[in-house]
Amino acid sequence: MKFAELREQVYEANSKLGKSGLVVLTWGNVSGIDPTRSYMAIKPSGVSYDDLKPEDIVVLELETGKVVAGDMRPSSDTPTHLVLYSQFAEVFGIVHTHSPYAVGWAQANESIPAFGTTHADTFYGPVPVTRLLTQEEVRNDYELNTGKVIAEHFSASRIDPLAVPAVLVAQHGPFAWGPGPEKAVTNAVVLEEVAKMALFTRQVRTAAEAVPEFLLEKHYRRKHGPDAYYGQK
């Protein structure tokens, strides 16, 4: 099988997403790219997670979007994934879901504040919400423009995509990513938990505040960067 390793890796990540509880029916998709950033593998469109096989995974040329392996049509969100890889140089895996708690915040056009240490362990600051796409952006090249508004937000707000590995697209839903497809799925799972906890926090106290900077910093740095000491070596 052509691109066997990449397809297997992306197949495994999609299977993991299918079992994660974040997706129903055929919703959602995971993609991954090869180490040279030349090819992207992604879930085929409209195939259920239970029926998915490694050879169903579609491979495209990253630069042109041309299909180079696989007989099925790639996920309809493919142009969004392609734009994000072209803009986020350290990202090697991307997940899109309509997981309900994250969608709740996205539909409310609200970013998820970093209310506590669960959030800070994975996200170094709020999980941002993008601007709404314009009528023109929705009518033409909708999926491509979805990627562009995400990249635009991270660039304008100077957010490092690996420090905050997720976003909420306004009135749509979450995208999460990471240094590989499997880690991207993990980040999507954490995002959903954090979105749920943040909702409870707001319910308990409407005026709840974000964690102070020193606590955010402590928790993020325990797990990331040169001074990380969480887990096993």
Ligand SMILES: [Zn+2]
């Ligand atoms: Zn969607």
